[in-house]
Amino acid sequence: xxxxxxxxxxxxxxxxxxxxxxxxxxxxxxxxxxxxxxxxxxxxxxxxxxxxxxxxxxxxxxxxxxxxxxxxxxxxxxxxxxxxxxxxxxxxxxxxxxxxxxxxxxxxxxxxxxxxxxxxxxxxxxxxxxxxxxxxxxxxxxxxxxxxxxxxxxxxxxxxxxxxxxxxxxxxxxxxxxxxxxxxxxxxxxxxxxxxxxxxxxxxxxxxxxxxxxxxxxxxxxxxxxxxxxxxxxxxxxxxxxxxxxxxxxxxxxxxxx
Amino acid sequence: xxxxxxxxxxxxxxxxxxxxxxxxxxxxxxxxxxxxxxxxxxxxxxxxxxxxxxxxxxxxxxxxxxxxxxxxxxxxxxxxxxxxxxxxxxxxxxxxxxxxxxxxxxxxxxxxxxxxxxxxxxxxxxxxxxxxxxxxxxxxxxxxxxxxxxxxxxxxxxxxxxxxxxxxxxxxxxxxxxxxxxxxxxxxxxxxxxxxxxxxxxxxxxxxxxxxxxxxxxxxxxxxxxxxxxxxxxxxxxxxxxxxxxxxxxxxxxxxxxxxxxxxxxxxxxxxxxxxxxxxxxxxxxxxxxxxxxxxxxxxxxxxxxxxxxxxxxxxxxxxxxxxxxxxx
Numbered sequence: 001x002x003x004x005x006x007x008x009x010x011x012x013x014x015x016x017x018x019x020x021x022x023x024x025x026x027x028x029x030x031x032x033x034x035x036x037x038x039x040x041x042x043x044x045x046x047x048x049x050x051x052x053x054x055x056x057x058x059x060x061x062x063x064x065x066x067x068x069x070x071x072x073x074x075x076x077x078x079x080x081x082x083x084x085x086x087x088x089x090x091x092x093x094x095x096x097x098x099x100x101x102x103x104x105x106x107x108x109x110x111x112x113x114x115x116x117x118x119x120x121x122x123x124x125x126x127x128x129x130x131x132x133x134x135x136x137x138x139x140x141x142x143x144x145x146x147x148x149x150x151x152x153x154x155x156x157x158x159x160x161x162x163x164x165x166x167x168x169x170x171x172x173x174x175x176x177x178x179x180x181x182x183x184x185x186x187x188x189x190x191x192x193x194x195x196x197x198x199x200x201x202x203x204x205x206x207x208x209x210x211x212x213x214x215x216x217x218x219x220x221x222x223x224x225x226x227x228x229x230x231x232x233x234x235x236x237x238x239x240x241x242x243x244x245x246x247x248x249x250x251x252x253x254x255x256x257x258x
Numbered sequence: 259x260x261x262x263x264x265x266x267x268x269x270x271x272x273x274x275x276x277x278x279x280x281x282x283x284x285x286x287x288x289x290x291x292x293x294x295x296x297x298x299x300x301x302x303x304x305x306x307x308x309x310x311x312x313x314x315x316x317x318x319x320x321x322x323x324x325x326x327x328x329x330x331x332x333x334x335x336x337x338x339x340x341x342x343x344x345x346x347x348x349x350x351x352x353x354x355x356x357x358x359x360x361x362x363x364x365x366x367x368x369x370x371x372x373x374x375x376x377x378x379x380x381x382x383x384x385x386x387x388x389x390x391x392x393x394x395x396x397x398x399x400x401x402x403x404x405x406x407x408x409x410x411x412x413x414x415x416x417x418x419x420x421x422x423x424x425x426x427x428x429x430x431x432x433x434x435x436x437x438x439x440x441x442x443x444x445x446x447x448x449x450x451x452x453x454x455x456x457x458x459x460x461x462x463x464x465x466x467x468x469x470x471x472x473x474x475x476x477x478x479x480x481x482x483x484x485x486x487x488x489x490x491x492x493x494x495x496x497x498x499x500x501x502x503x504x505x506x507x508x509x510x511x512x513x514x515x516x517x518x519x520x521x522x523x524x525x526x527x528x529x530x531x532x533x534x535x536x537x538x539x540x541x542x543x544x545x546x547x548x549x550x551x552x553x554x555x556x557x558x559x560x561x562x563x564x565x566x567x568x569x570x571x572x573x574x575x576x577x578x579x580x581x582x583x584x585x586x587x
Contacts, residue, residue: 013535014399014516024402035517094371120516122397124379125360126367129335133371138447139335141364157451162360164271164459168452181510181517219376219414222392222407227400227542235554235565244566245576248548249584251564257525257546258467258492258585 001053001151004104005044005077006115006127007037009061009068014121022224023090024121033068036116039179042186044114045076047149054078056110058103060088060096066202073197074189080200081107085207092217093122097130102210104135111151113176117142128178138171141178149173260296261352261412263287265319266342266365267300267310268357276313278425278464279357283418285426286384287355288318294386297321299351303341305331308436315434317426322434323349327441332450333361339368340444346373348439351413353391355384358417359463366417376408379417399516399539420463421522460495460511467494467525470514470541471502474530474551475570478507484574485529491581497521499531515540530570533558550574 011029019025033041044055056079057072059065069080083103091099104110113135118125125141132139144161147168154173159166161180207214236251238244252258265287268277276284284298291298299321300314311322325341342365346354354369356362358380370377378384378393385392391408393416408414462468469489471481481502489496497519498512514521516536526544531537533549533556541547542561549562550570559565566573 014401014539015535016398016401018402024398093367094377097371120399123399123520124367124377124395124397125363126370126377126379129364129367130371130377132335133339133368139364139368140448141335142360160360161456163461163463164456166454166456167450169448169450171448216409217376218370218374218411219378219406219408221404223405225403227396227403230542230547230561231563233547233559233562233565235559235567241568241572242576244568245573245580248564248566248577249580252525252546252548253584255546258581 001047001051001111001149002056002107002109003044003048003054003112003114004056004058004107004110005037005040005072006100006113006131007041007057007059007068007072008034008119009059009065010034010119010121018224018226022221031064031068033071034116034119036118036120036179036181038116038186039181039183040114040116041072041075041077042184043146043179045187046184047146048076048078051149051151056081056107058100059083060099063204069202070197070200071189073200074193075187076193080202082202082204083210084204087207087214092219093124093126094130095215095217097127097134098215099207099210099212100131101134102212103205106205106210111154111173112149112156113174115176115178117178117180125178128176132176135174135176137174137176139176140169140171142180143177144180144182146177260294261350262297262299262321263291263294264299264301264323264351264354264413265314266354266356266362267302267314269304269307269310274309276310276317277357279359279420280314281317281425282420282423283355283357284314284317284319286418286423288426290353290384290386296352299323301342301345301354303330303338311434311436315432316428316430318429318432320434321437323437323439325439325441329441329446332453334446334448334450335364335368336444336446336448338365339372340442342369343372344442345439346413352386353384354413354415356417358419362417366415370415373413373415375411375413375415376406377415378406381416381418382422384416384418396543399536400520400542401539419522456511462495462497462512462514462519462521465495465521466523467492468497468514468521468523469494469527469529470497470499470531471529472499472531473501473505474532478502480571481507484570488527488574488578488581491578491585492525494523494525499534499537528558528562529574531558532556533561
């Protein structure tokens, strides 16, 4: 079975700034593998250990993203692919899904695509569904357990962990699955493997390799601003805890918060 | 007349009414439709859900497009996106509004990709100025507020964050036009074989009041002794920082923050939470924030509306009692 795991590199925290050209400035913030994608990588590895075949970790971004691709290789991914092109810089989530769909079609033999439920920077959760539509494949989002994955019958059974309910869903393969945090416990890459993959060549496909022509996005960022500052708060003073608590409750009741 | 504004209607989980999010969207949709001089239509997809159209009229819709089909008894991406896309192609609405629950994110993203149109998920505002439709959506844990300008392709697809607008008020005697449509011939490739309630589900996103605890509480025993009783006295839900979820004090369901839930309640109380940026990402848009922490320099105080510096073990039981006594719960 050939499993592709889509992985994105993100800033460790979101204390980002906004550049004059409205791009995001994450300078000085450590770049890590998107947390939810780490679960997707682990899930891909576990099924690969059971079923054999390949696990390709695929990312769309600048060359610096090879660092996190290497981390996935050190965790145990068998193959890697980076989609990188200057024209990808301003892609929105639908544009990114279009490019990744082209790459998956070009790979040709993919049975399952895994990704995190969302990236922790963009936070939309749109990538998986958009990718599935562009591939023409079924989608299973917010999956907290893959109960069955069968290459012969081309079937997957998974649990979708929604806010208040768990849905068991069956689907045919190939399919796109996005995963939530409870699905597994990602492994740490071993030092030995980190060394072994340090010099592995990571193939790069450009827009031309994918046969992609420029396409204007259906929506664009017209403005980006930091959030309005919160009104200055106050530290409640009092002789003792009981007095502070009474003052707090007074204030909450006066402002009809409670 | 300009093209219509559509709202995808969801049924309330525990009643026959439409869901709170749908009432919110109808309220906002009504405003937008009036300003643009167009009609507001409810999109009712389901099986045996036709009565929801009448409810949508009571909350401001002029019209309802209803697809009543056994194939829509359960949400599936193929079924819902197939039906919505077919109707959108036929009637060309300007805008389709939905909620932004997991299911609705699954729906709206697939719908936008299917139609090749623009998308804004987790929108907190939508505006229409002449031909320009725009949406505001936070990203990066609320540190970046994006204005998304939709291009000419229609419909604009917008999945809105809960509690962004007031709910529409019910108006007795309103009615509207029902347009019955049949289910298009789409193949539904996924099959829902079981739905079960989540054990100990906490829908933090729905809670008007949330009390969260963190590592400053010292132990899981302390957390459970202090936090749930305070939440209960306030009629709210209880949450947690990532640190104590990772430490195994409480399930992931309760986690607020960058890799947990993003919440925006009327009142958020952070007890023994220092306020790491990842936690702030999940709660900084709460209307009123109360922080209780023994470290006066904790970053949480920078976003707090009210701060209490002191020992949670002493303060919280007093607070719980005071609220029970004064707020009459």
